[in-house]
Amino acid sequence: MNRAPHSPWLYRFAIGTALATLALLSVGGLVTSKGVGMAVPDWPTSYGYNMFWLPISWWKGGVFYEHTHRLVAVFVGLLTSILAAWMWGRETTGRVRWAGWFTILALVLMLGHRGSGNAEGGAAGVPAHFKFLAGLMPALLIFSVAQCVRTRSALRWLAMSAFFAVILQGILGGFRVALYKDQIGIAHATLAQLFFTFICALALFLSRGWSDTDAKPTERERGLRCWFMVATLLIFFQLLLGATMRHQHAGLAIWDFPLAHGQAWPDTSVEAITRYNQQRAELVALNPITAVQVRLQMVHRILALLITIVVALSAWLTLKHAARGSVLRKVAVAWLALIALQMALGILTVLKNKPADLATAHVIVGALSFATGVVLLLLAWRVEILSFTRGGPVLSSPDGVVTN
Amino acid sequence: MKMTNWFLTTTALLAAAQFAAAADVTGKITLKGAPPEEKVLPLDPVCGKLHTVPLKTRFYVTDGKGGLADVFIYIKSGLTGAAPAPSATPAVLDQVGCEYTPYVIGVQVNQKMNVLNSDALLHNVHPTPIVEGNKEFNRAQLPKGPPISTAWPQSEILLRFKCDVHPWMFAYVGVVEHPYFAVSAKDGSFTIKNVPAGKYVIEALHRKTGKPVAKEVTVGANGAVADFTIELQ
Numbered sequence: 001m002n003r004a005p006h007s008p009w010l011y012r013f014a015i016g017t018a019l020a021t022l023a024l025l026s027v028g029g030l031v032t033s034k035g036v037g038m039a040v041p042d043w044p045t046s047y048g049y050n051m052f053w054l055p056i057s058w059w060k061g062g063v064f065y066e067h068t069h070r071l072v073a074v075f076v077g078l079l080t081s082i083l084a085a086w087m088w089g090r091e092t093t094g095r096v097r098w099a100g101w102f103t104i105l106a107l108v109l110m111l112g113h114r115g116s117g118n119a120e121g122g123a124a125g126v127p128a129h130f131k132f133l134a135g136l137m138p139a140l141l142i143f144s145v146a147q148c149v150r151t152r153s154a155l156r157w158l159a160m161s162a163f164f165a166v167i168l169q170g171i172l173g174g175f176r177v178a179l180y181k182d183q184i185g186i187a188h189a190t191l192a193q194l195f196f197t198f199i200c201a202l203a204l205f206l207s208r209g210w211s212d213t214d215a216k217p218t219e220r221e222r223g224l225r226c227w228f229m230v231a232t233l234l235i236f237f238q239l240l241l242g243a244t245m246r247h248q249h250a251g252l253a254i255w256d257f258p259l260a261h262g263q264a265w266p267d268t269s270v271e272a273i274t275r276y277n278q279q280r281a282e283l284v285a286l287n288p289i290t291a292v293q294v295r296l297q298m299v300h301r302i303l304a305l306l307i308t309i310v311v312a313l314s315a316w317l318t319l320k321h322a323a324r325g326s327v328l329r330k331v332a333v334a335w336l337a338l339i340a341l342q343m344a345l346g347i348l349t350v351l352k353n354k355p356a357d358l359a360t361a362h363v364i365v366g367a368l369s370f371a372t373g374v375v376l377l378l379l380a381w382r383v384e385i386l387s388f389t390r391g392g393p394v395l396s397s398p399d400g401v402v403t404n
Numbered sequence: 405m406k407m408t409n410w411f412l413t414t415t416a417l418l419a420a421a422q423f424a425a426a427a428d429v430t431g432k433i434t435l436k437g438a439p440p441e442e443k444v445l446p447l448d449p450v451c452g453k454l455h456t457v458p459l460k461t462r463f464y465v466t467d468g469k470g471g472l473a474d475v476f477i478y479i480k481s482g483l484t485g486a487a488p489a490p491s492a493t494p495a496v497l498d499q500v501g502c503e504y505t506p507y508v509i510g511v512q513v514n515q516k517m518n519v520l521n522s523d524a525l526l527h528n529v530h531p532t533p534i535v536e537g538n539k540e541f542n543r544a545q546l547p548k549g550p551p552i553s554t555a556w557p558q559s560e561i562l563l564r565f566k567c568d569v570h571p572w573m574f575a576y577v578g579v580v581e582h583p584y585f586a587v588s589a590k591d592g593s594f595t596i597k598n599v600p601a602g603k604y605v606i607e608a609l610h611r612k613t614g615k616p617v618a619k620e621v622t623v624g625a626n627g628a629v630a631d632f633t634i635e636l637q
């Protein structure tokens with residue numbers, strides 16, 4: 001992690017990328033909240049046009065949101081490729097440096113080549129090289145993460161992982177449109193949150209303060225880790241549930257709170273489900289509610305309560321045990337504030353019948369909660385992570401890596 | 405020559421016999437219970453401009469006297485032999501003022517259906533079948549563009565059409581294997597035409613109530629009457 005000297009500009013660039021990703025998450029969340037994910041039927045083209053040349057006159061209704069989502073996604077993809085090239089260049093020289101840059105450029109050019117497209121939409125419009133990239137990206141992602149561990153977490157491999165992840169994310173988004181698969185939407189939504197968290201972690205590693213410590217955590221501080229871990233895992237599971245519910249496109253399975261369909265535990269018999277579907281007034285094309293969705297919503301509520309308790313305990317214990325001036329204290333309190341806000345947004349989303357803005361805010365604060373959990377974990381393990389990276393092979397190795 | 409004459413006469417007789425044996429099933433759909441008030445649809449400004457009165461949902465279209473529209477009525481069982489070939493006249497689903505019209509239509513399996521765009525703006529035609537064999541598609545339809553033709557190889561009641569440019573736009577198509585279906589009018593009345601004589605189970609399904617109502621009906625030379633009552637829970 002301390003392979004190259006701290007660069008304030010690189011750090012700022014990473015923060016900028018994280019913010020752009022958060023904006024992208026908002027637009028993406030809005031597309032799903034508004035139910036307009038399929039408003040542009042074809043991909044990678046837009047109504048048969050190269051996506052950058054879709055005339056403004058087409059940007060109406062759902063097309064506006066979906067097309068903006070695609071454009072912001074390209075922007076974040078470019079930022080990520082620059083970040084990767086930058087971080088790769090800092091840690092390498094000679095042939096290795098050029099090989100990395102060439103790989104990045106080749107992939108960007110491949111993605112830029114959108115094929116002739118097919119305004120009719122469907123799988124037929126997807127050029128073959130996108131299918132090839134879809135298969136290649138998970139392999140490259142695994143490879144770069146493995147390299148990261150092997151080289152004792154050289155940041156260049158982390159940046160490369162982010163680059164491969166963002167390509168995979170774009171392709172998942174495209175395939176969701178072209179193949180009419182709601183399930184791909186779940187993966188797309190989950191990877192979005194993971195990617196955002198990943199960029200946040202990268203920014204943390206690039207920050208001036210990150211390697212500025214040698215203070216061994218006390219026994220009590222170490223005791224906090226378990227709490228952070230449990231809470232973050234619960235949040236991740238909650239995020240999966242949220243993505244699943246949203247991408248079933250069935251709207252609210254339960255629209256009252258704190259009761260559920262007027263009961264402590266809602267009736268999920270066939271008659272009851274028929275009644276729920278009959279009673280709700282869906283203003284947009286929604287899929288029918290199923291018993292599974294009602295149960296998922298209940299699990300989501302219970303898990304929300306559990307997360308609130310665990311995060312509150314984590315924050316309380318952190319204030320009690322972490323050393324004065326420790327960054328853990330601030331982050332833990334911010335975490336609790338985020339969870340409280342998230343809870344409020346979740347309840348309001350239910351009570352106000354899932355308006356797109358509230359539902360999207362719920363997605364964003366969810367992403368921030370998860371990212372904060374991961375940042376807290378990294379901070380709690382900072383000394384171990386730093387000593388792991390310092391114990392790594394020296395940077396001059398035969399593969400032409402810069403020594404610092 | 406003699407042979408041909410004989411053949412023609414027989415065919416004519418058979419056709420006449422068929423005609424005599426086929427009659428209409430008529431009836432009325434009555435809604436029991438007060439339907440909830442329809443909600444205003446979240447139209448965007450472009451579509452909003454096309455309407456002077458706000459567009460509302462079409463869950464329960466009634467005549468105020470108990471008649472219920474948009475109920476899909478079809479012969480569920482009792483038919484024997486092969487179904488007649490689908491009508492050569494295509495079924496039509498139009499998009500007018502950012503709304504699919506009619507809200508519910510019926511087609512026979514493999515009958516051609518045309519989706520029109522009478523609006524001066526872009527829609528996308530996106531049926532979302534769930535029965536295997538019926539293929540989902542999502543096609544842009546330009547302002548007043550040419551019709552999008554399709555047909556469904558499998559029976560599916562009810563198959564949804566939507567438009568993702570305007571997420572409030574959705575309509576339903578009842579796809580059945582034979583031509584014996586109808587959609588109720590605003591006064592609840594319906595006619596299933598040319599049903600061969602026989603004993604059938606006829607089902608009436610209202611999309612929003614979700615619960616089909618079935619009835620056994622014997623169709624004779626004078627057809628049959630089948631009235632249905634759909635109850636709100």
Ligand SMILES: [Cu+2]
Binds near residue numbers: 502526528568569570
């Ligand atoms: Cu439309």
